[in-house]
Amino acid sequence: MDDRPIGVFDSGIGGLTAVKELIRLLPHEDIIYFGDTGRVPYGTRGNETILKYARQDTDFLLSQNVKLVTAACGTASSVLPGSFAEECGVPFTGVIVPAAQAACATTRTGVIGVIGTPATIKNRAYGKAIRNIDPSVTVIGNPCPLFVPLVENGYTEKDNPVIRMVAEEYLAPFAGTGMDTLILGCTHYPLLKGVIREILGDEVTLVDPGAETARYVANLLTGRRLLSSRHTPGTLRFYVSDSTENFSENAGRFLQRNITEAVERIELG
């Protein structure tokens, strides 16, 4: 048993897709979330910069005495080295392996698509993880640089003509490839599930890395006997590097609860 909180970080609000599922699966766990809203987006920056930011995010969570760190950010996960878990001193997971496992378990055609930020696609992190699991799978990636700014600015409704046009452009390369499984390789993208599903149809399974990672964390904590001993609802605390106002509103809407009192601004680095 371990009553310390679970630590989760992301460049902005995208990692809340993991938090939502963690709350559902592990209602007694305390969760500390850090959203680097003062420096979002990560996915259009260079690897050196992303790595520096991810290390600072992790250091902040470790300073909060967490029992596990989750990089609930596709971009940060694609850049962090394999040795990063050792550096942490506590169990660590990114979103790549959990999502790759889920996609490999799902595909029937053996063709998996990956959409992500330019950095994630360039780093080929999902492709490497998938081929580690099943070398026979074909992986097709396409970067979607505008999806994060669109989500962070609230362009998520499937009837919005701008998001519809941008999504059609980004998904066009997958037509006729035989892809039956698409990894939404950035934790912001599940907020665009509606529009993506309308363009691709119901035959393509959409893999949500945030939700898959939450399941992975639940299994890991259970397996290592690190679950909380409490039977009362866990607490949520949120830290951000920009003003709390925007975050409280958007995150509260997404999690369907008022979190204003639980959000604090911090200075990193």
Place this chain on the structure above:
Amino acid sequence: MDDRPIGVFDSGIGGLTAVKELIRLLPHEDIIYFGDTGRVPYGTRGNETILKYARQDTDFLLSQNVKLVTAACGTASSVLPGSFAEECGVPFTGVIVPAAQAACATTRTGVIGVIGTPATIKNRAYGKAIRNIDPSVTVIGNPCPLFVPLVENGYTEKDNPVIRMVAEEYLAPFAGTGMDTLILGCTHYPLLKGVIREILGDEVTLVDPGAETARYVANLLTGRRLLSSRHTPGTLRFYVSDSTENFSENAGRFLQRNITEAVERIELG
């Protein structure tokens, strides 16, 4: 006479619209540019964060022994306090006053439009500057949160259907207002002049704050006898907070010269 370089900063590449005009007007001046590409965009963040970043950007330029600091960034300019010039210890200008002066000199109908980042529009900085010059002018502002990500990702061609649709949405509120002058209140926006002009027609004068600020700087240095004594072409140096690769390519294309050798990555803060 003062042979020290002119310092210019922006959140990313937008401030190059000022640099381009500075090179044309003052070909013998050395220019040092800092683009905070590791933290762009500024305009969707809170004032406290923007102010912190703008101060760090300025401190870096001052550490390079510049004779003048230009905040070639609408968002930073809208947040910096009136007392900032004193803090600098060298002449300082943002883009707000130069652009407001140009707009007031241009308008015949007395209705000036302003587009800018959410922070710039919320801070009403252009409106205040314009009313200081001419209280009878009507100012109409509209925020354009997606323009900076679109420009930073290369969506600038007027035939691009995405930028066209987003621009039509952002410019719709100005229809029927009698506006004859529009301030492109963020130094990224002049890269979208083509599409904006096509939507608004030739009757509306577009004011480019970067270019106006370059003229303002030229007048200021001339008036205070701070021009360089040299008669050889000035040098350009660029510093960025993210990888140099992307910046060199985009900035080089915009300035129509190869600047790869002149770009260096630095760590701020």
